[in-house]
Amino acid sequence: MDLAPSNRPEERLSSQxxxxxxxxRLDLKGPNLIKGVQMEGLRIIGxxxxxxxxxxxxxxxxxxxxxxxxxxxxxxxxxxxxEETVRETYVPVTVGGGxxxxxxxxxxxxxxxxKVAINxxxxxNPKLITGIAESFGSQCVVGSIQAKKIGDExxxxxxxxxxxxxxxxxxxxxxDLLELGVGEILVTSVDRDGTGAGFDKSLAQKVRQIVDxxxxxxxxxxxxxxxxxxxxxxxxxxxxxxxxGLHYEKFTVGDLSSQIEECSKPERVEPL
Amino acid sequence: xEVIPRPEPxxxxxxxxxxxxxxxxxLPSSVQYCVRCVISNQRxxxxxxxxxxxxxxxxTIAFNNEGVCDACVFAERKRTEIDxxxxxxxxxxxxxxxxKDDGSYDCIVxxxxxxxxxxxxxxxxxxxxxxxxxxxxxxxxxxxxGWRNFQGxxxxxxxxxxxxxxGRVHRVLTRLATELLLHPFQPFILGQKGLAPxxxxxxxxxxxxFGENEAEYGNPLGDNNQAVRSPQYYASExxxxxxxLGGVKVSDxxxxxxxxxxxxxxxxxxxxxxxxxxxxxxxxxxxxxxWHPQGAYYYAVEHGSFEPSPERTPGTYSKYNSIDDKIDDLxxxxxxxxxxxxxxxxxxxxxxxxxxxxRKEAIALVEKFDHEFPERFITELMEYxxxxxxxxxxxxxxxxxxxxxxxxxxxxVDSFRSPHLWCWNDGWTLRHPIVPxxx
Amino acid sequence: MFKAGTGRTAVTAGTLILDYGLxxxxxxxxxxxxxxxxxxxxDNPGDIRTANRLILPGVGSFPSAMRMLQDRNLVSGIVGAxxxxxxxxxxxxxxxxxxxxxxxxxxxxGLSLLAGHVKPxxxxxxxxxxxxxxxxxxxxxxxxxxxNFLNSSDVGPFYFVHSFSAIPKSHFVEKAKVTFGARDIxxxxxxxNIIGMQFHPEKSRSSGLDLLSRFRTF
Numbered sequence: 067m068d069l070a071p072s073n074r075p076e077e078r079l080s081s082q083x084x085x086x087x088x089x090x091r092l093d094l095k096g097p098n099l100i101k102g103v104q105m106e107g108l109r110i111i112g113x114x115x116x117x118x119x120x121x122x123x124x125x126x127x128x129x130x131x132x133x134x135x136x137x138x139x140x141x142x143x144x145x146x147x148x149e150e151t152v153r154e155t156y157v158p159v160t161v162g163g164g165x166x167x168x169x170x171x172x173x174x175x176x177x178x179x180x181k182v183a184i185n186x187x188x189x190x191n192p193k194l195i196t197g198i199a200e201s202f203g204s205q206c207v208v209g210s211i212q213a214k215k216i217g218d219e220x221x222x223x224x225x226x227x228x229x230x231x232x233x234x235x236x237x238x239x240x241x242d243l244l245e246l247g248v249g250e251i252l253v254t255s256v257d258r259d260g261t262g263a264g265f266d267k268s269l270a271q272k273v274r275q276i277v278d279x280x281x282x283x284x285x286x287x288x289x290x291x292x293x294x295x296x297x298x299x300x301x302x303x304x305x306x307x308x309x310x311g312l313h314y315e316k317f318t319v320g321d322l323s324s325q326i327e328e329c330s331k332p333e334r335v336e337p338l
Numbered sequence: 339x340e341v342i343p344r345p346e347p348x349x350x351x352x353x354x355x356x357x358x359x360x361x362x363x364x365l366p367s368s369v370q371y372c373v374r375c376v377i378s379n380q381r382x383x384x385x386x387x388x389x390x391x392x393x394x395x396x397x398t399i400a401f402n403n404e405g406v407c408d409a410c411v412f413a414e415r416k417r418t419e420i421d422x423x424x425x426x427x428x429x430x431x432x433x434x435x436x437x438k439d440d441g442s443y444d445c446i447v448x449x450x451x452x453x454x455x456x457x458x459x460x461x462x463x464x465x466x467x468x469x470x471x472x473x474x475x476x477x478x479x480x481x482x483x484g485w486r487n488f489q490g491x492x493x494x495x496x497x498x499x500x501x502x503x504x505g506r507v508h509r510v511l512t513r514l515a516t517e518l519l520l521h522p523f524q525p526f527i528l529g530q531k532g533l534a535p536x537x538x539x540x541x542x543x544x545x546x547x548f549g550e551n552e553a554e555y556g557n558p559l560g561d562n563n564q565a566v567r568s569p570q571y572y573a574s575e576x577x578x579x580x581x582x583l584g585g586v587k588v589s590d591x592x593x594x595x596x597x598x599x600x601x602x603x604x605x606x607x608x609x610x611x612x613x614x615x616x617x618x619x620x621x622x623x624x625x626x627x628x629w630h631p632q633g634a635y636y637y638a639v640e641h642g643s644f645e646p647s648p649e650r651t652p653g654t655y656s657k658y659n660s661i662d663d664k665i666d667d668l669x670x671x672x673x674x675x676x677x678x679x680x681x682x683x684x685x686x687x688x689x690x691x692x693x694x695x696x697r698k699e700a701i702a703l704v705e706k707f708d709h710e711f712p713e714r715f716i717t718e719l720m721e722y723x724x725x726x727x728x729x730x731x732x733x734x735x736x737x738x739x740x741x742x743x744x745x746x747x748x749x750x751v752d753s754f755r756s757p758h759l760w761c762w763n764d765g766w767t768l769r770h771p772i773v774p775x776x777x
Numbered sequence: 778m779f780k781a782g783t784g785r786t787a788v789t790a791g792t793l794i795l796d797y798g799l800x801x802x803x804x805x806x807x808x809x810x811x812x813x814x815x816x817x818x819x820d821n822p823g824d825i826r827t828a829n830r831l832i833l834p835g836v837g838s839f840p841s842a843m844r845m846l847q848d849r850n851l852v853s854g855i856v857g858a859x860x861x862x863x864x865x866x867x868x869x870x871x872x873x874x875x876x877x878x879x880x881x882x883x884x885x886x887g888l889s890l891l892a893g894h895v896k897p898x899x900x901x902x903x904x905x906x907x908x909x910x911x912x913x914x915x916x917x918x919x920x921x922x923x924x925n926f927l928n929s930s931d932v933g934p935f936y937f938v939h940s941f942s943a944i945p946k947s948h949f950v951e952k953a954k955v956t957f958g959a960r961d962i963x964x965x966x967x968x969x970n971i972i973g974m975q976f977h978p979e980k981s982r983s984s985g986l987d988l989l990s991r992f993r994t995f
Contacts, residue, residue, distance in 0.1 A: 082956055084912020084937070096696070106646045106657045107635045108694065127913060127936075138702050152804050156811075158936055158980045159804075175836065178803040180938065180980065200882075202799070202837040203870070205909045205938045214648055229650040229657075249909040249940060261639065278899075279908045304912065 085330050086297065087127035087305035088322045090312055091284060092117060094133050094147065094163070101313050103260035105212070105228030108134065111313045115150040121312060122155040124319035129159045130183065130252075130307050134227050136164020137186050145177045152178030162210055166190075168197045175202065183252055185210040186225040189232055189239075192246055199247035207250070208282075209243035211236055213269055214256040221269060228256050240273050250280045252307060258286025260310045265292050270303055280304035289317045290325035297329030339590045342517055344739040348752040353762040362756035363676065364395030369759065369770035372407035375687035376700045376772055379407075380677045380759065383557045386571060387528050388607055392518045392585040399556035409556040413691035416554075422628050428565070429626035433466045436545040443471040443497075445545040448534035450474055450484070450662050451491030453631065454549040456638040458623050459496050462547065470547075473537045475529035476502040477663030478512060478522075479715075479722060483647055484662025494642035501533055507601045510733045512665070513723050513742070514584030514595075520676055520754040522723070523669035524584065528605040535572045536608050539615040550624035555688070565625040572620070574607040581606060596732025630692055631659065652712040653681035655703050659688075667712035668719055675751045678759040678768055680708030701772055709766075720744060791815035792993070793828035795855065797845045800836040805868065808979035812990035825854040830992065831863060835870025839879035839895060839941070842870055843887065852888065859890050864970045864995050872966065872973030873943050881941055890971055892946035898960055899940070906958035909940045914976070916953040916964055924952035924967050926988075926995060933984045935964070935976035942975060970995075 092114050093100050099117050102108040111117070118129050129151065133144050144161050151159060161174050162183030171182050188195050188209060198207050212228050213221040213236045221236035240251055253273050255266040263286045270283045284307035286292070296303050311317050352359055361367050363382070370379040382396040400408045438444040447462065447470040449455020455472065462468040472491070477484060492498050508525055515524035534546045546567075553561035574581070578588045583605050591597045608615065623629075635658040638644035646657040653670050660666055670681035686700035695703075712719075724741040727734040734740040752766075761769050792814040796802050802818055809816045809832070817824060825831065833855065835842050846852050859865045867875045876887045879895035887895070898905040913934035918927065937955070942962045945951050953965035966973040972992070978985030 081915075082958060083906060084910075084914055084957075087912055095699070103636060103639050104646050104657075107632045109632065109636070110694070135699060135702075138699070138706065149803065153807050156804075156808055156980060156982050156986060158938065158977070175801050176803060178801060178807075180801055180804070180836070180977075200838065201841065203940065205911065205940050206836060216648075229655055231649055249938075250911060278906075280911045301906070304907070 081330065083301075084304070086293075086303050086326050087282075088125075088319055088326065089128040089130050089160075089282060089305050089307040090118070090121040090126045090319065091130045091132065091307040091309040093309060094131055094144070095135050097147070099313065100134065101260060101310055103310075105256055105259050114147050115154075117313065118151045119154055121319055122157060125323060126157065126319045127305070127323075128157055129155065131159065131161045131163075132183065133161070133163030137166075137226055139164075144174065144179075148174070148178045160208055162208070166194065168194070168201050171198050171202060171206075175206070181206050181208050181250070183208040183210040184248075185212060188243065188246070189223065189225050189234065192242065195243065195246035195248055199249070204247050204249035204279075207248045208252050209240070209246075209248035209250070210252045210254070211239060211243070212254050212256050213266075215266070215269075219268060219272060224256055228259075236269070237272055237276055241276050244277055244279065248279060250282065250304075251277050252282040252284060254307070255283075255285035259284075261286055262288035262310060262316065264288055265296055265306070267295060270296065271299075274302055282307050284308070287311050287322075290321050293322050293325040294329065297326060339586065339594060339736075341735070342737050344737075344746060345749040345753050347749050348755070350762040353755070353757050353760055355761065357757040357761070359757045361758040362754070363393075365677070365756060365758070366398060367758055369678070370401060370405070371772050372401060372410055372687070373405040374410040374697065375407065375690040376683050376697065376704050377407055377409065377556065377687045378677075378679055378683075378770075378772075381407075381556050381679055382677060384552045387524055387531070388574070388581045388583060388605065390519065390521075390524070390585065391582045400558070407556060408559045409554060409687070410691055412554055412559060412562050415562075416628055420628075425626045429466065429623075432545075432621065432626075433462070433468055437468060442469070443541060443543055444469050445547055446470065446534050446538045446541070446543050447472045447547050448474070448530065448537075449491075449549070450477065451488035452484075452660065452662060453634040453638040453644060453658060454629075456487075456491055456494070456642055456644060457634040458547055458549050459491075460494065460637070460641055461627070462623075463495070470496065471537070471541065471543065472496045472498045473534055474498060474500045475526070475533045476500060477665070478508065478526060479664040479718065481647070481662055481664055483645055487644055487662065490643040490645075499537065501529070501537075501604070503529060503604050504601060506729065507597060509722060510595060510597065510725060510730060511584040511605065513725055513733070513737075514586050516668070516672070516723055517737075517750065518585030520672045520751065521585075521669075522665050522672060525605060526663065526665065528583070532572050532605065532607060535615060535618060535620060538618055538620075539608065539612075544617045544619060546618065546620040547623045548620065549622070550629045551622040554624060554629065555684075562625075565621050567620040567622060569620075572607050573612055573615070574609065578602075578606060578609070594732065594736055596730075631688060632692060632694055649714070650707075651681065652714060653710045654685045654707050655682060656685040659685055664715045664719060665722070667715055671709070671712050672751060672754070674709045675760075676754050676756070678756075678770075680704070680710070682707035683772075704772055716744060720747060723747075791817055791828060792830050792832060793824055794818045794832045794834060795825075795846075795851060796820050796834075797842070797849055797851060799842050799845060800834040800870070802834060804977075805832065805834050805979045808986060808989055812986050812993065814989070814993055820849045820851065822850050822854040825851070825858050828858075828863070830995070831855065831858060831865045833865065833867040833871035833874060835868065835874060837870060839870065839873060839881045839887070840883065840885040842874055843885055846874075846888075856888055856890065859888075859971055862970050864992065865890075865972070866992055867971075867973040868979075869939060869975060869977055872975055873941060875966070875971060875973050876943050876945070879941065891943075891950055891966060891968055891973070893944050893950070895941050895943050897940060898942050898957065898962065903959040903961070905960040905962075909938070910942075910957050910962060911938045912936070913981075914955040914964070916955060918953045922949055922952065924965065926967055926972055926991065927952055927965060931984065931988065933976075933981065935974075935978070935981040935984055937962075937964075937976045939975060943973070 160181040166187040223234040282305040674680040
């Protein structure tokens with residue numbers, strides 16, 4: 067059987083917790099994979115299903131699809147891409163972008179999604195999170211936060227693809243999301259997005275102190291060096307979502323997961 | 339001239355379902371949208387601003403027989419007909435002709451440190467071996483990020499001369515331009531276009547590079563065939579008595595508004611410097627290099643520290659276009675009121691032509707963002723447009739109400755709306771929006 | 778293949794995914810097809826009788842799942858089939874449903890095919906370091922408690938995503954586990970023809986696909 071290779075050697079000892087995951091982040095617009103810089107100037111890259119398959123074959127842990135025009139059109143477009151991807155990739159898929167009702171979630175799960183990422187709709191209608199968690203379980207809801215730096219260790223929540231300000235503090239909002247019932251938190255640094263300038267480590271640290279659900283960070287990854295930066299702190303992140311660097315082939319999934327594996331060796335680890 | 343009366347609340351009856359008044363500004367009476375982008379046939383071409391008198395008619399963008407606007411036609415040509423390799427060769431030859439290796443500057447690149455001037459100055463310096471002197475005509479009111487981008491530009495490796503016009507003069511002219519032309523941006527545009535040739539003359543530099551030709555956005559198609567900017571935009575044979583600034587005759591500005599010829603010269607075309615500018619050539623870099631606004635954004639981010647605006651500009655979705663002047667908010671809002679075309683329409687049309695978005699998305703963006711009231715800086719902008727008597731003894735006396743409030747501003751804006759574009763239906767709505775109304 | 782003595786015909790041979798309205802049926806269905814199963818997706822109790830093997834999927838809450846199974850009159854069919862020896866695979870929530878009771882949103886009775894209960898992973902004693910267990914894990918097996926289904930090479934890693942887990946009454950039923958901080962998480966249960974997997978085999982790359990393939994001949 068011609069199956070995609072696993073990226074982890076079986077000889078590795080089992081550990082006390084999952085290793086940080088490498089998640090390929092694919093921003094979509096209509097039928098296209100796109101990418102912006104600081105969530106602006108969105109550029110067409112290519113066919114999403116093709117890229118999803120490519121990252122799967124490189125050993126990616128999860129795939130994250132974000133529909134960037136869903137809230138503009140007020141509806142979901144994702145099903146076709148989802149269905150095509152799911153047919154050939156046997157890893158978890160998370161979808162986000164314009165999800166605003168429990169029914170939206172039901173349809174997406176039926177079409178092949180495992181988790182949903184909710185951003186704008188949660189700010190506009192926090193009870194939605196609770197509704198989804200009650201119907202489908204917390205583990206299926208990812209609270210997605212777009213964080214824009216507004217001061218020293220202070221970030222503001224943006225919504226609608228980074229276009230609208232909310233006046234909400236990211237750390238407070240992360241706590242609120244937790245209370246509402248999210249099973250995971252995804253924090254994207256708007257400032258670092260698409261720049262390859264490295265993850266916002268202090269943002270990750272601050273959010274980590276507050277949330278006891280898995281934390282995924284996104285925005286700015288320029289390669290294994292950044293992964294090393296994060297992983298030097300034990301238990302800081304549970305996953306990284308990477309877009310720009312993968313789409314522009316600055317590095318591969320394998321480069322990142324090798325680095326994570328390196329970090330997981332006991333001698334490497336420092337207390338948070 | 340007479341004292342300028344305060345604007346009265348508009349007679350809304352003229353904007354009812356049936357209207358009788360002819361279109362203002364000589365605009366086409368029926369509204370048509372380009373079939374490729376989302377610009378309408380009401381889009382005005384550029385004026386020669388120092389000849390811009392109140393109430394004059396506007397030339398507008400042309401559409402061909404298939405309903406495609408000139409800007410889209412040109413965008414197609416950019417993609418398919420123009421031999422950019424050859425154009426690059428021409429640029430190289432031009433640079434070879436003007437390059438100086440004795441340590442002096444060999445060209446002027448005007449700009450603000452925005453994505454376009456960043457791109458222009460950087461590529462000329464690094465790829466074409468030129469020694470540009472960048473010159474900046476200051477914005478009315480800097481945004482924080484605009485200032486940072488300006489500094490970032492200098493620190494990426496450029497020499498720069500910043501000309502900040504006399505703050506008081508600038509405010510009088512801005513108020514007048516707003517009041518009489520509903521064109522708050524005019525004083526900026528005057529300097530933006532006029533400064534570089536003057537600086538070239540002053541510094542004995544014979545070459546100026548502007549960025550894109552405005553023709554790419556809809557000025558007459560033929561203009562695009564020119565690498566060289568017509569001197570009529572920055573030099574004049576006419577005497578200053580025939581010129582207008584802020585919609586007011588220069589002679590009246592001097593006799594009634596307390597301004598001197600020296601105060602006004604930064605806004606006027608070059609006269610005294612003309613002698614020194616005999617050999618001056620003003621070129622559009624956009625003629626030689628295929629201009630891609632979004633590409634310039636990426637270039638500026640990659641080669642410098644360019645940051646987009648942290649927030650969406652009111653009236654549009656975009657954050658990387660024209661972000662350094664707070665007055666910009668009013669510029670696009672007033673353009674929207676006069677011609678029915680908001681900022682999102684401009685941004686989206688440009689992105690459709692560049693292939694960034696499709697028309698369907700452009701329409702959704704226009705419907706969502708066009709004509710949004712510029713709330714974010716409005717208090718500061720109203721203060722800027724006010725002319726308190728203690729600071730402006732002459733100018734204040736020429737206004738029935740020298741202090742501008744939001745109500746004043748709204749009445750003023752409404753007085754410039756044309757009934758063939760707008761109707762009043764418990765709020766202002768377009769008679770002919772791009773997605774036709776159901777009623 | 779069907780077991781002799783069950784009184785079933787070979788008309789609709791194949792693998793039946795019980796679609797009672799909760800979960801990502803699509804991925805499971807695609808993975809099963811990919812590994813050679815003849816897949817039917819249905820919520821019709823009648824279809825249980827003709828299936829060679831059953832798959833009970835599930836993503837969501839235990840109480841909702843039980844309610845939906847009851848609404849569709851599937852409970853007795855599933856229990857009956859399992860008790861008469863039809864291979865039954867419960868995946869994720871589906872595995873939890875095999876047990877007697879869950880403490881999610883109050884107390885809810887399950888299918889009671891296996892003794893034990895379902896509890897949140899973050900609760901005392903021995904709470905997990907995170908509220909949800911998400912990620913790729915290598916299984917730990919006990920050589921003294923061998924499984925008929927798992928091979929020694931089936932270590933994984935497998936993908937887990939859940940906040941509740943089953944605690945079987947009998948040690949023998951648990952054939953593989955992982956640890957999450959202080960918390961042991963039962964990962965594979967097996968009792969005769971009944972198998973449960975807390976992880977998602979359809980989301981675990983080739984390791985998971987191997988197991989799904991093997992279920993075809995179990």
